[in-house]
Amino acid sequence: MFVMVAFTIMMCFWANQSPAAPAAPAPEKSSTAAAASAEEESPGFIEQEESTPVVKKGKKFPWLIVGAVVVIGAAAVYFLVVKKPKYTLTVSLGGATGTPAATEKFKKGAAVAYNYAAQSGYVNLEVKLDGTVVPASGTVTMDADHSLTATAVQGSAIQVSSNPAGAQIFVNNSNSGFTTPHTFLYTTAVTRTVLLRQCGYKDYSKTVTAALGQTVTVETSLVQGLREEFTAPAASCWAPRVPGNWTTSAGVYKMKTNVSERDFSCYGFAFPVNFTLEVKLKLVKGNTSHAIAVTLADTSNMTAFSGYAFQFIPSSKTYSVWKYQNKNYISGTSTSNAAIKSWTSNSHVHGLNQWNTMKIVRAGSSYSLYFDNTLVFSFSDSTYNARYVCLNAYINSALTEMQYDYVHLDVSGAAVPTFTEPAPAAQAITSVDENGI
Numbered sequence: 001m002f003v004m005v006a007f008t009i010m011m012c013f014w015a016n017q018s019p020a021a022p023a024a025p026a027p028e029k030s031s032t033a034a035a036a037s038a039e040e041e042s043p044g045f046i047e048q049e050e051s052t053p054v055v056k057k058g059k060k061f062p063w064l065i066v067g068a069v070v071v072i073g074a075a076a077v078y079f080l081v082v083k084k085p086k087y088t089l090t091v092s093l094g095g096a097t098g099t100p101a102a103t104e105k106f107k108k109g110a111a112v113a114y115n116y117a118a119q120s121g122y123v124n125l126e127v128k129l130d131g132t133v134v135p136a137s138g139t140v141t142m143d144a145d146h147s148l149t150a151t152a153v154q155g156s157a158i159q160v161s162s163n164p165a166g167a168q169i170f171v172n173n174s175n176s177g178f179t180t181p182h183t184f185l186y187t188t189a190v191t192r193t194v195l196l197r198q199c200g201y202k203d204y205s206k207t208v209t210a211a212l213g214q215t216v217t218v219e220t221s222l223v224q225g226l227r228e229e230f231t232a233p234a235a236s237c238w239a240p241r242v243p244g245n246w247t248t249s250a251g252v253y254k255m256k257t258n259v260s261e262r263d264f265s266c267y268g269f270a271f272p273v274n275f276t277l278e279v280k281l282k283l284v285k286g287n288t289s290h291a292i293a294v295t296l297a298d299t300s301n302m303t304a305f306s307g308y309a310f311q312f313i314p315s316s317k318t319y320s321v322w323k324y325q326n327k328n329y330i331s332g333t334s335t336s337n338a339a340i341k342s343w344t345s346n347s348h349v350h351g352l353n354q355w356n357t358m359k360i361v362r363a364g365s366s367y368s369l370y371f372d373n374t375l376v377f378s379f380s381d382s383t384y385n386a387r388y389v390c391l392n393a394y395i396n397s398a399l400t401e402m403q404y405d406y407v408h409l410d411v412s413g414a415a416v417p418t419f420t421e422p423a424p425a426a427q428a429i430t431s432v433d434e435n436g437i
Contacts (some may be wrong), residue, residue: 237263296386
């Protein structure tokens with residue numbers, strides 16, 4: 001551009017310095033007109049012949065000047081545009097990998113992208129730009145010489161993943177606050193027990209050891225169901241009505257209160273229609289009217305649910321099964337309730353402060369109830385699609401403590417066995433209501 005402008009200016013200058021064109025000669029007169037004119041003129045005068053005009057020689061084109069301008073312009077373009085000054089980016093890596101990987105020179109103003117990560121077996125990556133800590137990836141503007149350093153120290157790592165993703169990760173029975181997938185980094189060799197927990201899926205646990213410089217992997221496809229051992233804090237899927245009443249301690253889920261109320265904790269996941277549910281539970285403290293129960297409901301909202309309650313009273317060693325419609329566990333009211341199985345004693349129901357193992361098998365609209373793996377009652381009812389699991393307690397003003405050791409649920413398609421009910425026992429209790437009070 002500069003050269004073209006200079007060339008145009010020189011052309012204009014040269015054009016302005018060229019001489020004017022010579023005047024055109026006058027037209028010749030005819031012979032007749034010339035003779036007539038000669039007669040009219042006085043013979044004493046002789047006409048002087050007009051001389052030919054002198055043409056001045058034009059100036060030569062200033063090639064030397066134009067050439068000099070072109071050379072100077074080209075040099076300016078080369079040094080100012082093409083050949084910009086270069087700056088040095090000094091790169092130093094230790095236990096890290098990424099780009100740029102070595103020292104390089106870059107043109108002034110260049111934006112240089114960088115990205116670094118710790119090498120396998122290394123942890124605590126630190127990236128510095130001119131001595132200042134910066135993110136592991138970014139951009140350096142080359143307006144001067146710069147230095148990049150990326151360093152990491154040798155350590156160990158545990159990579160945790162699951163299918164589906166999003167499972168809570170517990171490490172040594174403590175909630176890490178992370179979900180899958182996630183990588184834990186350590187500066188020493190470690191041994192850790194990793195537990196994965198996700199609503200609607202069985203807990204998965206594995207103990208691994210990662211040596212210094214080693215990365216180990218914990219990965220699994222979670223199995224639908226429930227495997228709650230309460231060895232870690234109860235999963236967020238459990239929703240107690242009164243959170244302060246429910247605690248987890250030494251592998252036991254406890255409900256403790258001295259307030260007259262109906263308390264519960266529901267698991268917020270709708271399981272398939274075919275499953276086997278097993279719960280180990282006991283009443284530690286309470287009076288003869290306190291009942292403990294497991295309810296299968298059509299919703300986890302215990303202010304208006306419909307479903308089936310399987311319950312027992314340890315002090316009298318009796319059990320019952322109730323059908324509720326729009327039951328409100330907080331107020332105790334219900335649009336309709338009916339005893340599918342009234343209170344009946346059974347030798348497989350254990351007393352106060354003794355563990356009871358209750359199992360409920362559902363196959364479509366058929367249900368079977370077991371105590372100590374012994375079938376005690378079965379029925380069919382298709383009124384409600386009871387897919388939610390709730391742990392229930394019925395309490396009056398006396399100090400009450402109920403404990404749940406585990407809750408297991410296996411999804412299956414097994415048929416419910418047929419149960420032939422024996423003759424009613426003489427000590428069957430029918431004088432208490434559906435709440436065992």
